[in-house]
Amino acid sequence: MDEDVLTTLKILIIGESGVGKSSLLLRFTDDTFDPELAATIGVDFKVKTISVDGNKAKLAIWDTAGQERFRTLTPSYYRGAQGVILVYDVTRRDTFVKLDNWLNELETYCTRNDIVKMLVGNKIDKENREVDRNEGLKFARKHSMLFIEASAKTCDGVQCAFEELVEKIIQTPGLWESESQNKGVKLSNREEGHGGGACGGYCSML
């Protein structure tokens, strides 16, 4: 079936309600776009295999509901996530402003410190832009996130967003190998882990 897959990565899509999280996912997985897509209730889930630099990775993508009323469900989804796509709507400044809250939530619930973050400014096909590209870029840099502007409608930047995220995850040592190759703590990798990331110190203790 998928023996050649290097690893399975858990990717989370978060952001305010109506910024186009589900549309991005559908464009990426099914290459479809529905302008009247209903609000997500609870959570959606898709699996897609992606090939980056010759490495095949299977993505388990969790598309969360942006609406406030479903927030109580989300904390459990953060568990074990290796990458997160943080989406805002470039035509709605409030969705950009709220990013701080999302980062806060991410930090609160995320189980690891080295999770790779990708900031996506969606709906660049629209004309009434409220958030400048540079603002997004600046914000992403400030919080050491990857950044891209995209449009689920026009397909702009969607594939790229996922690919770059996966690439970065794979490049991050300790983020994926240990899990896929061997469960538990690898004593031999300790030195490497120690040098590679801040979490190394914690791992030995766990």
Add this chain to the structure above:
Amino acid sequence: MITKKYSEFLPGMQSAEELVARVDGLSRSIDLLRAGVENEVALSVRFLRVQRDLNVAVAEFTELKQQLERDTLVLSILKKLQEFDTALKEYNSALLEKKYVEAAQQLEKARSSLKMLESRKGFELKILKALGTELTVQTQNMLYHLGEEWQKLAVWKLPPSKETISPESVMHSELHLSTLPSKEEEIAGPPVASVLQAFAVLGELRTKLKTFGKADLAFSVLCFAFKMLLFVGPPYVFSVSKTVFSETQPSVFCLELLLKYILKPLISYPFLQPFVEERSDVVILRFKSEKPDLDHSSPVEVFDKIKFVLEVLHTYLLNVPVEHSVEDKKECRVTLAELLGDMIWEELSDCLIQNCLVNSIPTNSSKLEQYIEVGLKIFQIYDVKMVIKSTEEFEKALKKMQFLKGDATDLLKYARNVNSHFANKKCQDVIVAARNLMTSEIHNTVKITPDSCVALPKLPDPESGDHVKMQKTSKVLPNEMVHLENDSKLSQYTFSLPTCRISASVEKLMELAYQTLLEATASTDQCCIQLFYSVRNIFQLFYDVVPTYHKENLQKLPQLAAIHHNNCMYIAHHLLTMGHQFRYRLTSILCDGAATFVDLVPGFRRLGMECFLAQMRVQKGEILERLSSARNFSNMDDEENFSAANKAIRQVLHQLKRLGKVWQDVLPVNVYCKAMGTLLNTALSEIVTRIAALEDISAEDADRLYSLCRIMVEEGPQVFTPLPEEDKNKKYQEEVPVYVQKWMTFKELMIILQASLQEIVDQWADGKGPLAAEFSPAEVKSLIRALFQNTERRAAALAKIK
């Protein structure tokens, strides 16, 4: 030889002669001795004779002595008997001459003689009994005569009908008091005085008789004395008024006459006005009607009237100084007025308190001030006249009247306690009202919204400080918010009770509590404290009464349980701030943190929660019971099994729908969703457990299970109808995953039931997919084994689930 023989013989002879001489001497001394002995014997015989004689003499003497003693005793008894006889004779002659006082004294003397006689032990003289009887007869005779005399002095005219005392009938009551003595009585001195003095003596008799131990005699004399004192003897009352009269309790009846026909009507009917008609030989006390429109007479008027009546009695009847001296008795004498006061005062004061003072106690505190002023004035006057000897001016009146002993201050105490009586009355009213509210139906509800939840502004009192305070706090609060520079401001409803329905009675109860506290703020310290604690008592009463009184319904009816839950939360909500609202307006004693209700809050929350949770447990039990008839959801390809499972699921949904309906608009929306979510979760969780435990699921089984699950998933959310407006419920139906913990699990199960092996592996996604979030590897493997044939592909898939 002869000489030899002689010489031999001679010493023998000589010794013989010597012997003879000695024998002679001996016999002489024997003779002497015998004579001495004989003499001695004769002496002792004589002595013995004398001794015997002496004994006889002593015995005689003793006998004589005893006889003397007996004679002395008999003499003394005879003396006493003579005294008794003389006393009776004297009494008889005194009675004939109408010297009642002397007669009574003689009677008393006779009684004391008899008493002395009877106190001797060992003498059971039959005559004593006869004398006792005679004394009783004479006492009765005396009393009869006294009664006859008395009847001339005081005559009752009573209304004909005795069954009910109407104001009209009371109008016919009259009391005639004779003022002029008849001619022959003039000789014997003032009859009133003598009769009363005689009574006084009998009054002393009363106490004597009690200790004497002849209960029946004592009783009869007592009763008679009472009757006399109250101006009536039974025979006369019989003949005059034809009263139905209980012979066994004459004294009670007689006591009642004065109270019933004169004093009590005066208290009860404000329009009655006593007046005195003086004729040549008689004084008539009767009523006239005035101002019949009054409901309650004021204490001032009543006291005046009663004082008037007592003064009339005092002037015409009781003003005789009962100075009759019973010199040899040291006990303090009871005067007639005192005696009367003793007997009627308790009932009279009770009657005054209950019919007059109680009605005059104001029902709200504004009138209280007024009452205190007026009331104290009244009681000062009354008090001085009747009780306290402090003012010289009234000292004479007091001495004259002496209806009361110096220490009897019942009325004054009552009057002085007007504050506490007011508070008592108020508290009693409050508690009764509260209890009525608590025992009224729960299901009459009113809707509480955050805007409507403050009951206080409805209160009429414009001085309510809570209004002002609330405005103040709402002004202060935003300023602080600005300082904090927090852009997420709290909604004005953040601390409000969510919209829900509570019992109308509980809303009223809360209003009652606020009203009472408001009244407390305007009351005196003592009253304030009492009112405050009766408000606390209201809530304590609620805590105890409601769960017990409505126990059965609260268990049986889920809607009532929900309303009760709301009621408790509503009360708890108000209790949080109630103390603070009145904090600075209650008396200073309560201000030091005592005036709080916050301590009751956890109890009320628990009360509401426990009741509702109990109901939830009942419902949960019912759901599980219904699902237990689904035959574990096994072998669904069997029609019978399928229909049983189908039916079970339908029943569960029906039950949830029914609950959703009865809780609609009743529970606060969030509580509603939580409750319904929990119950739906129970059902889903049970179904998941049962299906996950199946060992073999055929393709048809899986299809049918899926269809059953789909019913749950499609219709389950539809039972969420917290609001009566159908279109507004969609939001909550969408949020079902939030309220139903196992919702996602259930959805994953449905996916598995329809999925291919690859799809299952994808859902698992190396433990990173949603399937892994909801099920353990073991569970998923078990499901795969149940659903799929044992193939290599299955083995490969199973290998991925870890």
